[in-house]
Structure formats: structure tokens, C-alpha cells
Amino acid sequence: MMQELADKIWENPGFHDAANRIELAWLTKEISGIDDSHADITDATRLIRSAAILACSETADHRRAAFRVATCAYDLFGTGQVPLDQALRVVLTRLGNFPSIGTRADVASARASLPLMLAAEEIASADAHEVMINGQTVLLTDFQQNLWLNLIQSRRIALAAPTSAGKSFVLQGYLSALFDNEQPKSVVYLVPTRALIAQVAEDLKVQFQGMHQDVPDIVTVPVDAETTLAQRAIYVMTQERVQLALGAHPDFSASVIIVDEAHSIADGSRGVLLQWVIDDLLIRNPASQILFASPAIRNLDVFGRLFGLDDVVEFSSVEPTVAQNFLVTTVESATKGKLVIHTAGDGSRTLRQVATLQLGRTVASRTEKLVHIPAVLGHGHSNIIYANGAAEAESVALQLAELMSDREPTEARLALSDLAKEAVHANYALVECVKHGVAFHYSNIPTQLRRAIEAAVSSGEIDYLVCTSTLLQGVNLPAKNIFMFAPEKGRTRALESTDFWNLAGRAGRLKREFQGNIFLIDYDKWKKKPLDGPKDSVVTPAIESSLNEHHDQLMTVIAGAPTEGRRDETDLETIFVRLYTDFKGGDLNQTFERAGLAVGDIQSGLLETALASASEKLTLPAAVLRRTPNISAHKQQRLYDRLTAKIALGTDVARTLIPSHPRESEAFQSYADVLELCHEVILGIDTSKNLHRFHALIARRWMLGFPLPQIIDEQISRNASKPVRTTIRSTLDLIEGDIRFQAVRLFGCYSALLVYALDSAGLLDMVSSIPSLPLYLEIGASDKTMISFISLGLSRVTAMKLNEMSARKDLDTVGALQWLRTRPLEALGLSPLLLAEVRAIVTA
Structure with missing residues (x-):
């Protein structure tokens, strides 16, 4: 019955005309603050009645429209003339969108005023959606x-x-x-x-x-x-x-x-x-x-x-808990800053003009558009601005902060500024930006600082966040408005439509607002038009795409032939190690079948023959090779052969192969020797340029727990001719890319092969002397006490400061927690955010 009614409403052109009018009126008020005559209370009451029926439909389009028109009607007319709070509550209940009821206080309290029949309907529906979590009832x-x-x-x-x-x-x-x-x-x-x-x-x-x-x-x-x-x-x-x-x-x-x-x-x-x-x-x-x-x-x-x-x-789930409006924002006059804004509705509708605005300032360059348009259209709201890379994110944030310089820094913003100094450097662009409610967010920012930025955005202390594609990697950080101009992911590669829709899904915050806005600046100039592209993607597992699309290149890697520095070389090497391990373990056919490759056909036959040929050259067991799965088995074999040749020279020579602990005086040379060998054999790097020595130096400092500001200071001194901002970013890249990824990979491979080589030579007693360098590099610590503090959930910055205060460097997690609980926290001399971190651990 209700489905038939919903279908009739949907087929009525009058409904769509009224829905268009009320959406346009809502957007006009939202963007320019003007109440126009696009819609009236009669439209609103008819639409919200229709929405109450459409909300019962099983058709996704009907349900999305019900949410959109009901929230627009309520936002425009409130409860002054008719009880739209009650009507909206009925629509949200029928949609099963109970969390959104708490978005507005009068909607949240409207059940007591509902007619008995509708109140009973809600109670029955709510009972079916109720669960108990941690002793609390949740809808x-x-x-x-x-x-x-x-x-x-x-x-x-x-x-x-x-x-x-x-x-x-x-x-x-x-x-x-x-x-x-x-x-x-x-x-x-x-x-x-x-x-x-x-x-x-x-x-x-x-x-x-x-x-x-x-x-x-x-x-x-x-x-x-x-x-x-x-x-x-x-x-x-x-x-x-x-x-x-x-x-x-x-x-x-x-x-x-x-x-x-x-x-x-x-x-x-x-x-x-x-x-x-x-x-x-x-x-x-x-x-x-x-x-x-x-x-x-x-x-x-x-x-x-x-x-x-x-x-x-x-x-x-195709039903978002908030609605999104896609607003094509065209710069009609760059000199005068004249904007014309059209709506595409949920992204699928024909463009309709909403407003014409005059910014009163020039918006000619890309940076000017990403600064001045959000500054005006996002005023008073939570905003995300998408930037193409870390350098652009910093530039846009600095200019926005300059526009907001009359804002007085709050205590929370000053605390975040202090954390940016401690976690990165006193000259880091973020230090000044956050004082004025502006921040940026990209992948190589230390985790603790990034989480503090996210918390400040959630609390409203930061209302302008300039981000990069990092936000696509699952970080849950919604905002009222999102601004994009020709967005890219990686270097000069236009954002794919699925990534675009993923990013757009962050517009609108559950329980904060009913609708979010995505402003598409100069959309006609974008390389790709993602509004026309698919919202979902077909996922092809990496192993499957390589087997089907890069067969010849994979065969080259399996054969151990030189490759020409392909960008996907590591991908192919990883697939080689996986296939080789399965070949040796008798699981190759299963892997082929699950990857969609027919067992016994020409392609799988060629691969199996190539793996059998590789097996004749490789003496390393598959169980050893798979400990470093992203390095070719042939490269691992060559490194192993170099190690065994040295071990054959005697016990004293074998002992020199064991890397030093970071605290030992000869650690730097020890790491330089290991990396020189790995750079030559695994990476194919010309070691005469001494990159291995530089990486050994930074790796040791990182493992010793040196503060990042100190490491950055040294880099600024080394690169005095470069802009400081550039040096800070390149040092963050160095730590994340070369130390916490590449060096972890190389030392991990070296250690795994050394363990096997020593064991094979009957020198198993030496194995216990090999330090856990991959772990030390991953977390930036080598003292057991500092590692224990990090294991408790403290950041590296906090763990480093506490480690300096502790006389013992061998505390396990239990001992580290006990040490914390016996200290007066205020006497630790930590800045506010670091102190809050410790307090959260101690009181957990």
C-alpha cells in the first residue's frame, strides 16, 4: 500500500517541482543568507507529508529524496507556523535514521508531542533498532x-x-x-x-x-x-x-x-x-x-x-546519514572576484543557478581560489579544502591564517601550536596557522600531531583544514563544507571518480547538520568530470591484476633478469615471492584459481615453468624468503651468498656481520656497512655517492630517540640554501619513506638472512646478539623503557621525554606503567597535550 503511494508521488511532476523549489530556497539561504520566495509554507507542508510516505518506500531514490526535502523544509520554516519538528521526526524514524533525530534539540524532544498513533509507531520501530553496548542503550x-x-x-x-x-x-x-x-x-x-x-x-x-x-x-x-x-x-x-x-x-x-x-x-x-x-x-x-x-x-x-x-x-549501504549538495562554483570575473554558483543537487541533477556573489578581491591563481572562496563561503562553519600535495596544503593554510589573523588564539589552539613545535619544529608552518583556527593535514605529519589536529577539528577549535589525499585512507574527519579545485592524487594524476565520491562523503557531520556542501571550483577546467563517473569501484586484487596485465614483466622478475627501474618493480617482486612460496608449498594451483587464472592453460603453465627454473637457482628455503616478501628471491639469494662467503672466513669475521645496538659507539659504521651492501645488492644504487652513510646516520639518531626538531635542525644546517619549509617537509619524507619504510625493509631482510646463514654455519649462539633493528626503526626507539611507553599507547615525543627522566632503561610495559603511576604527573614538566596523553594512560 505505502509502496504504491510512494510510486504515485514519485510519478507526480508537481512533487519534483516543489522539491526543486524548496531545495533552491534552502541553498540560497545557506550560501547567501537571503530568504527568497522560491518556496512557501504550503510547499513545505505538502512536501513533508510526501516525505513521510516516501520514507516507507523500498526504493533508494525515494528514501534519499524524503530525507532531503524534509530537512530542507524544517531548516527553512522551523516550528513557527506548523510543527515541522514532529513531521521531520516521523520521516527520520521511518527512514531508520535515529541518530539524526539528535541533530536539533526540538526534533529530539518532539516525541512527547506526537499523536498517539505516530508515537506508538516510533516506539515499535525504536525497540527493533535498540541494542545494549557497554551497559548503554543505543539506537x-x-x-x-x-x-x-x-x-x-x-x-x-x-x-x-x-x-x-x-x-x-x-x-x-x-x-x-x-x-x-x-x-x-x-x-x-x-x-x-x-x-x-x-x-x-x-x-x-x-x-x-x-x-x-x-x-x-x-x-x-x-x-x-x-x-x-x-x-x-x-x-x-x-x-x-x-x-x-x-x-x-x-x-x-x-x-x-x-x-x-x-x-x-x-x-x-x-x-x-x-x-x-x-x-x-x-x-x-x-x-x-x-x-x-x-x-x-x-x-x-x-x-x-x-x-x-x-x-x-x-x-x-547506499543511504548516507546526511545529504550532500554539489555546488559548481564558477569564477566569472577573476579581477572582481565574481562567482556564479549552480547546484547539481546530489550530483546527478541538471545544473540550476543558486546565487551570484561578489568577493571583492582577485581570485585569479589556483591558490587564491582555494583561499578566498572558502574564506567567504565557509565562514562560521567547519571546512575541508583539498590541496594537491603537502607544499600546496601549507601555502593555502598560511594564507588562510593570514586572513584570520584577527582571531585571538584560544588556550586549546596555543596548546596545539606548542605540540607542533615539540613534535616537528619551531619553524613548522603549522605552529602559526593553528593559532588562528587553520590547520593542514598530510601523510608524513607525526601521528600524535595529526591526531591532535583531528581532535581540534572535531571540537571546532580548527574550522579550516587543508588536506591532501591522506583523507581518502579511512581517516574519519567530516566537515560541513568541502572545497575542491581540479583535485589530484599523486603527481599530476586527476582524482578518480570513486575517490572523489569517497571524499565528498565527508561533507556533513552526523548529529551536527542534516546536509553538507561540496563546492566544485571552476569545474569546467577539471581534467576529469567525476560527477559523471561511477560512485563505486570494481576491486581487482593486486595479485590478479599483475598476473593478467603484467605477465611478461612478471616473467622477467621470476627469471632474475635486470629490470629498468620500473615503478611497480616492488609489486612484481612481492608477487614473485608469493608465487614461489606457494610453488614450493604445493599451493600454486589454489592461488591461480583464486586469482581467476585457469590451471593448466598457457599462462599458468609458463609461470609454473619459470618458477621451477628459479627453484634450481635458489637455495634459500621459501620460509626464509617470505620473511621479506617485498624483495625478489633472487636479490635475497645474492645477499645471502655474500653473507655466507664472509661467514666462511671464520667466527671473528662472522661476528662483524652482526649489527651493533644503536647505543654502541661503532653503531654508525656498522649500519653504514649493512646499508652499503643492501643498496648495492637489493636497490642497485651507486654506493660511491654515500647515500648509505647518510641514511645510517639518520637511522641511528632516529633509533636513539633523538627528537625530530633536533634532526630537522641538523638538516636545516646542512641545506642552508633551501627554504626552511621545504627542508622540514623533506625531512619528514626522509623519516617516513627512507627510514621507517626503506631502512626497515632492508634491515629486516638483512637480519632474516643473517639468522639463517649463522644457523646454517652452526653459529646459532650468535643469533641472540642481533638487535631488533626493524622494530627500533619502525617506532623510533631502542631503549626497552621507551619502547614500553610507546606500547602503552604514548606517542614517541612523550615516550622520549619520559625515557629521559627514568633511571632504568629496561622497564617492560608493566614496569613502565607502574613508574608512571608513582610519579606526580604535574611534576613531569610536560606541555598540556603531552600531559593529557599520560593522564589518559594512567587513569585507564
């Missing part, structure tokens, strides 16, 4: 309820949902329910970036606050072989860190596996490694519950096929 959306019911039935799930759908809230609630007993339990929560490790770990700690049962350990640092695995733990890690845990502990397994941003299985060598660690986890516990979560995937069945799982439940 879920339709999508969240569907996810919750599947989770508590221990089903394996593949889901696609926009950023605003609230899947993380449900996942974390489910984890707290899982641990609401005393049973041993292990969960692996896989995330693609270190930034997401910090975000998820922090959210989980908040989730478990006040829990009556024994709170599980939230483990984010790689677990070495000497550390006993916790009985109850959630391991929030990247695939690289999970790989280390799997290698260090034969008993490391998971009863629940969560794969966040699961579409990253398509991302080259890291995608191959992600697939590999999931395979390993499923081998160790075939009964594991697993959830694959992504923003927008069309082929959700890919996960079941790739991992040989035939019981994966697939579902998507």
Missing part, C-alpha cells in the same frame, strides 16, 4: 542494525558503506560485546596506515572505558618473539606489523579478523601482503569470523572468492 540506523545482527550471529561479512554510515561505531560496539566475559580471545584489526592504527586504538580505548570485565590489551606495536602473547587482546596493526607477529609467534592467531579499508587489497605489494597475512590467519584458525569493510565496492563477492570462503554475507 542504530537500518544499516547499522543489519550489520549488528550479522556480527552477533558470528557471520563472515563483506560490506560497502560510505564514511558517514557509522560502521566503525557498530564494529567497536561489537568488540566490546565480544569481550564482555572472561574468556581468552584474540582479535586482529587490520588497517592500511599508521594514522588509522592511532585512530582505531584510541577509539577502542574510549569504547572499553568503564567496562566491568577485564579490559583486553590494545596492541599496536609489533610483538617480538620474547614477548608473551596476551590472553585477551585486540591487535590493531598494518599488514606489515601482523606479518612480523605471525613470524615471531607460531601461536599468534585470531578468532575475529577485521579488515578495514579492504579495497586496499588492490594496492600493489602492500595489497599482496594484506592478502597473504589474511591467508595465514585463516590457515591458523579456519573458523575465524572475518569482516571486510570498504567505502564503495561493486564486486563484494571478490573477497569470498579470493580467500576460498563460501559463507560470506554481502551487503551495502
